[in-house]
Amino acid sequence: MAEHGDQAMPLAGGQSLIPLLAMRLVRPGHIVDLSRVGELQQVSVAEGRVSIGAMARQRDIEHDPRMPGLVRVAVPHIGHFQIRNRGTVGGSLSHMDPAAEWPAIALALDAVMVAASVRGRRDITADAFMIGPQMTSLEPEELLVEVVLPMRTEGFGFAEVTRRGLGDFALAGAACQDKAVVVFGVGLRPQRLRVVEDFLNRGGGTRAEISAVAASEIQATDAIHTSSHYRRVVAAALVGAVIEESQARGGVA
Secondary structure, eight states: OTTTGGGEEEESSSTTHHHHHHTTSOOOSEEEEOTTOGGGGOEEEETTEEEEETTOBHHHHHTOTTSOHHHHHHGGGSSOHHHHHHOBHHHHHHHTOTTOHHHHHHHHTTOEEEEEETTEEEEEEHHHHEEETTEESOOTTOEEEEEEEEOOOSSEEEEEEOSSSTTSOOSEEEEEETTEEEEESSSSSOEEOHHHHHHHHTTOOOHHHHHHHHHHHOOOOOOSSOOHHHHHHHHHHHHHHHHHHHHHTTOOO
16 A cells, blocks of 8 residues: 555455446556455454454444444444445445445444554544545555444434335434434435534433424435435434434433
8 A cells, every 4th residue: 555555445345446446436556455464354342442353344243242232233224235244344434435324333433443554553533534425534555444432332323214225325314322413324424413412411302302403403415316305304303213212222311
């Protein structure tokens, strides 16, 4: 990666890069295959945190009982099982599709992304890591090597709306961990709803009141299948639902 800079592109599970290559949307001079880098596939739990190697497969994470609760309920929504068999955690985050589940998970859990290059390693907060569609703060010679999440097993909620059920990209979605609330699939990147969080910290309200606050804060854009109005309304309704779900699972009331 250091030798070839922005002419090199890493290949993880291939579920994003291969379609981009097939459609001639990217044409890197070099492909760096990560499949045999065993260190990037490791998962460990220590001191209340779970560290997920960037090459850990979605299917393995889906069935790993050590994962935080939000991860366990969200990962089954990622693509179809064939996609999860090959797709990786780091590949999904580095691709940064605004409708993908992993960026929303990372933002709701205040994940830390660990990037590495020949210069060393650096930690990047989830919020700073995500810039926009297919854009992250990784430098050309850097790799995302690890994702560090707090081990939280209570107080979570997750929901999304798709055209045909599991497997499709989210038209709108929401994730909640205690009083951290995120919507995704509605704009150029996942959005942390700080106004909603402040509302909850002041005591909150009914599900309808929470959804109304969310609707006033969500920044939505038009998409090929949906309007910004649809995305905002649906995402706001999902926010009310996931907060209620989080509270039922022992979240902070």
